[in-house]
Amino acid sequence: MEGILAENITFSYPDGYTAVEDVSLHISAGESVAIVGQNGAGKTTMVKMFNALLRPASGRILIDGKDIAGMSTAAVSKFVGYVFQNPGDQIFNNTVYNEIAYILRYNKCDAETLDSLVRDAAELCGISEYLSMNPYDLPFSLRKFVTIAVVIAMGSKYIILDEPTAGQDLDGLHRQRDIIQELVGRGKTIITITHDMRFVIENFQRVIAMADKRIVADAPREELFWDFDVLEKCSLKQPRIADLARNLGFPGRIISKKDFLDHATEGEKAEFCSNQRTQ
Numbered sequence: 001m002e003g004i005l006a007e008n009i010t011f012s013y014p015d016g017y018t019a020v021e022d023v024s025l026h027i028s029a030g031e032s033v034a035i036v037g038q039n040g041a042g043k044t045t046m047v048k049m050f051n052a053l054l055r056p057a058s059g060r061i062l063i064d065g066k067d068i069a070g071m072s073t074a075a076v077s078k079f080v081g082y083v084f085q086n087p088g089d090q091i092f093n094n095t096v097y098n099e100i101a102y103i104l105r106y107n108k109c110d111a112e113t114l115d116s117l118v119r120d121a122a123e124l125c126g127i128s129e130y131l132s133m134n135p136y137d138l139p140f141s142l143r144k145f146v147t148i149a150v151v152i153a154m155g156s157k158y159i160i161l162d163e164p165t166a167g168q169d170l171d172g173l174h175r176q177r178d179i180i181q182e183l184v185g186r187g188k189t190i191i192t193i194t195h196d197m198r199f200v201i202e203n204f205q206r207v208i209a210m211a212d213k214r215i216v217a218d219a220p221r222e223e224l225f226w227d228f229d230v231l232e233k234c235s236l237k238q239p240r241i242a243d244l245a246r247n248l249g250f251p252g253r254i255i256s257k258k259d260f261l262d263h264a265t266e267g268e269k270a271e272f273c274s275n276q277r278t279q
């Protein structure tokens with residue numbers, strides 16, 4: 001079966017703490033999925049098992065039908081690229097170019113293809129002008145784009161983004177949205193862990209919510225953000241716009257400004273727009 005399939009995976013850290021317990025899920029090839037939930041729920045631990053940075057103590061993970069238990073982390077990461085929450089955990093080359101090119105050189109990519117892959121990834125991430133710079137001379141927000149460019153150049157079919165919006169301004173958020181759309185258009189599978197519910201609503205249809213080592217819900221965003229039991233269990237908040245729509249008695253599961261404006265009367269729209277301007 002194509003995609004990432006986790007079957008009853010459990011993981012405990014060396015100190016004995018179990019961070020993920022008996023979790024099963026399937027993410028199809030080409031899907032884009034957001035993983036949300038309270039701090040310490042086990043999100044990062046779970047996705048690190050998808051690219052063999054961590055190995056389950058029990059259960060198994062199949063990538064495109066192949067059990068990754070017997071594969072090295074380097075071999076798995078050709079298929080499943082992982083962008084760390086903190087770029088400092090990932091970047092170690094002296095220029096942005098070399099950082100993006102490193103894994104391609106390691107995999108003996110020919111010079112011409114390598115150069116074209118590096119430049120394409122840099123352009124998509126908006127960092128072409130920084131290729132000759134030391135990544136550590138760039139601000140945190142741009143360093144994050146360097147690490148995203150690395151997995152794009154690698155050509156991984158599955159891309160995991162851990163907290164991509166942390167430290168990003170509005171420009172950075174828009175650039176991330178454009179990158180995700182482009183990658184989905186190229187047939188990539190995007191899995192993101194995030195605490196940014198606006199980012200979720202704008203970019204992801206399927207949402208997986210975790211709490212206390214387990215998956216509590218796996219549902220379309222409209223369903224998940226109107227399930228108050230799940231929201232409470234996972235320490236999530238309903239978007240403010242949903243709350244407003246509920247108070248106004250709007251029908252349906254509104255979760256975005258677009259949904260809201262589709263339901264509002266002309267008077268409500270005018271009031272909403274004027275409130276937006278004064279915020």
Ligand SMILES: Nc1ncnc2c1ncn2[C@@H]1O[C@H](COP(=O)(O)OP(=O)(O)OP(=O)(O)O)[C@@H](O)[C@H]1O
Pocket residue numbers: 013014015017018019037038039040041042043044045046
């Ligand atoms: N190296 C480690 N050794 C022991 N426990 C750890 C280790 N790394 C993480 N944990 C614990 O495992 C649990 C799950 O951590 P994890 O980072 O997977 O959660 P998370 O849902 O991604 O949280 P956050 O949203 O805060 O990043 C937490 O209680 C954390 O303290």
